[in-house]
Amino acid sequence: MRRLRLAYRDDDRAPVIFCIQEMAARHYDIDVEVLQIRGTEAYESALFNGSADIIIEHLEYLYEEAAKGRKITMFCAPSRGGNLELVVPGRVQGPEEFKGKILAVRSSGQPHAVALWLRMMGLEREVRTLLVKDSEVGRWGQWKKVASGECIGVFLSPLYLPEALAAGLKVLPVPEIPIVGHFAQACQSVFAGENPELLRDYVKAVAHAICLMIYRRDEALKIVSAEPMKRMKIRSMAEMERQFDAIVKGLKPQPYPTPQAIANSYEIATLEYPGAKGLDPLALWDLHWVKGLDDEGFIDSLIKEMRRRTGSL
Numbered sequence: 361m362r363r364l365r366l367a368y369r370d371d372d373r374a375p376v377i378f379c380i381q382e383m384a385a386r387h388y389d390i391d392v393e394v395l396q397i398r399g400t401e402a403y404e405s406a407l408f409n410g411s412a413d414i415i416i417e418h419l420e421y422l423y424e425e426a427a428k429g430r431k432i433t434m435f436c437a438p439s440r441g442g443n444l445e446l447v448v449p450g451r452v453q454g455p456e457e458f459k460g461k462i463l464a465v466r467s468s469g470q471p472h473a474v475a476l477w478l479r480m481m482g483l484e485r486e487v488r489t490l491l492v493k494d495s496e497v498g499r500w501g502q503w504k505k506v507a508s509g510e511c512i513g514v515f516l517s518p519l520y521l522p523e524a525l526a527a528g529l530k531v532l533p534v535p536e537i538p539i540v541g542h543f544a545q546a547c548q549s550v551f552a553g554e555n556p557e558l559l560r561d562y563v564k565a566v567a568h569a570i571c572l573m574i575y576r577r578d579e580a581l582k583i584v585s586a587e588p589m590k591r592m593k594i595r596s597m598a599e600m601e602r603q604f605d606a607i608v609k610g611l612k613p614q615p616y617p618t619p620q621a622i623a624n625s626y627e628i629a630t631l632e633y634p635g636a637k638g639l640d641p642l643a644l645w646d647l648h649w650v651k652g653l654d655d656e657g658f659i660d661s662l663i664k665e666m667r668r669r670t671g672s673l
Contacts, residue, residue: 361385362390363390365392366416367414367416373417377416389561396591417544423633424636443536447524449529452512458513462512464503465491467494503520537624538618538624559649567659571659613663617645
């Protein structure tokens with residue numbers, strides 16, 4: 361069996377990653393070794409020091425690395441976008457009420473995405489932002505600044521919604537900012553060049569895993585309820601199912617990034633990594649594996665087969 365090392369940082373990614381691992385072994389003769397690398401510095405070094413072949417989240421720093429001469433290939437983007445919910449007090453009816461107010465912003469992740477959303481909504485000059493660290497309020501606990509009345513709202517991962525809703529806050533439906541989002545993947549170009557068939561079959565496994573999660577919920581949950589549930593430190597199957605459904609809501613079976621998502625993600629990257637300015641972000645993306653499979657009807661056939669087996673056709 362062929363071997364490939366896949367690195368990640370955040371246990372919230374575990375359901376997708378372990379479904380990829382299972383589909384790769386079951387259908388494509390690939391042993392995906394899942395490596396968790398904690399710490400930003402160690403994670404960002406993984407592609408370049410031989411620790412990992414592919415990374416599956418936090419690609420922004422790679423634009424600056426590419427500007428320094430590193431040869432990077434980004435090749436897969438299964439997320440619909442940022443997959444965040446805007447949480448506000450119950451009285452708030454629309455974004456127009458944000459004028460003159462403060463929006464809480466989680467300091468880690470992609471905090472600059474909020475600035476793009478404010479621009480898109482015409483609120484860039486009307487709303488102030490407050491960066492809030494997890495160390496101050498707990499992981500994804502920025503909603504506490506909203507509950508206290510200090511801020512008008514915050515973008516929150518749906519995985520962490522229950523406490524905010526229990527505190528009397530609500531989700532305000534708003535347009536999502538197009539960004540590449542979670543589960544986007546990258547490798548060194550030399551790895552892609554030396555392993556074209558392995559990468560092609562690996563992308564098949566990614567598409568297979570995403571379709572499994574979307575269309576074969578019960579089967580995917582059997583995978584997710586094992587190691588991912590353990591890594592996420594979730595004790596209740598009901599909570600695991602809630603988080604699984606929240607993740608699936610943000611997935612798409614055709615893992616193309618949109619041009620606007622690439623542009624926005626690149627702008628976000630340059631704000632955090634100024635050395636990336638001047639780079640053509642499209643130069644890093646190689647979608648020929650995804651396009652080839654799509655053109656051959658592989659993804660459509662996968663969807664049809666999984667929907668047929670669940671009786672949804």
